[in-house]
Amino acid sequence: MNTIATLTEFIESGGLSLDFSDMGRRVSSLPREQFVAFENAEIPYPLPLQQQAWFALTLADPAQRQIDPMIWFIRFPLDEQGKLSLSARDDFMHHLVESLGSKPDTDGMETALQDNPYAFQPKQERLAIFHARLTRNLNKPVSRFYDHAKAYFDGDLGWEQWSFIGYQGIADLAARFDQQGNTQRIAKSIPSLPPSPLEALCHCLENEVIPQTIANALAQRGLSNLQQDMPNPQVLSAVVRGLSQSSKTAIRDDYIHRLLDHSISHRSDLLAAIAGRAWEALEDSAMRHRFLEQLADNEEGQGFFNGILSDLLYLPATRQAMQASLRDPLRTERLSQVIGTFFSQIRGE
16 A cells, blocks of 8 residues: 555556546546546546546456456545545545455455445436446447337337336437437437437437537427427427537537527526536637626526536636636626625635
């Protein structure tokens, strides 16, 4: 333990291979170099959620490839700069060494985190998405729910039969959008899907870089809904999330721009979807300004504004851009007022 400073070093010292995935904002791969730099407190965690790093470690024995890898789900608190709290990491390592000894091996690894306070159990939906991506990446057999999901999204079972579709099947379909004609299958189903299965699909697609065919179908569904006398916010927020990693960012940005120009965009669920899942759209200064103006008039008030703004100021990808917008002399009087209250409350005035 004296010579092993990080979790990565400790696990790899036992001959195990490691893969890293974010489990907070998105279920997405983290490059090893990036995670190691985070562990050494050299960089902030790239995708913090609630001022914590939520991630999965996939541990495998290269000598036993036929055996399924072990998965550890871990969360670490972050400091004010978004970097790893080293005291928390050291405390985690202390618990781990107590459980496994000074050098890990496959014996005992399955239960090593059983009483570790930094372990967590993801929600079932997130687990489904994680396992769909994992089996795809490892070329493992797909779940038994996959074929049923394909039949539903083909329209063969009746669109009203969505409650019988296992979430794992939807996750498997989204994770394999580029296989077995699934791109066209998904795109053709989008105009007909009831709001709930559309929402489930989009919650899975937000973790994938979707092709233009699917992105166009999602944007058209959202814009058609937006033109109705009473737009459905469930559909609108689902489309934000589904488009969040569109390979054609212009499709995502055009949809969010039109959404922010609509009177419904003061709703907290829509604003939260943009900030929490499609934050890259806020790199555009005009989009960011419009978002902040709508956020200032959100239906829940100052507390919601404070929470969303704090989150975006904490996120490395948006921090500098948000700081620039807060200094914008052309902002409206209303936005200036709520920003002033935000900083007053931070200072405890």
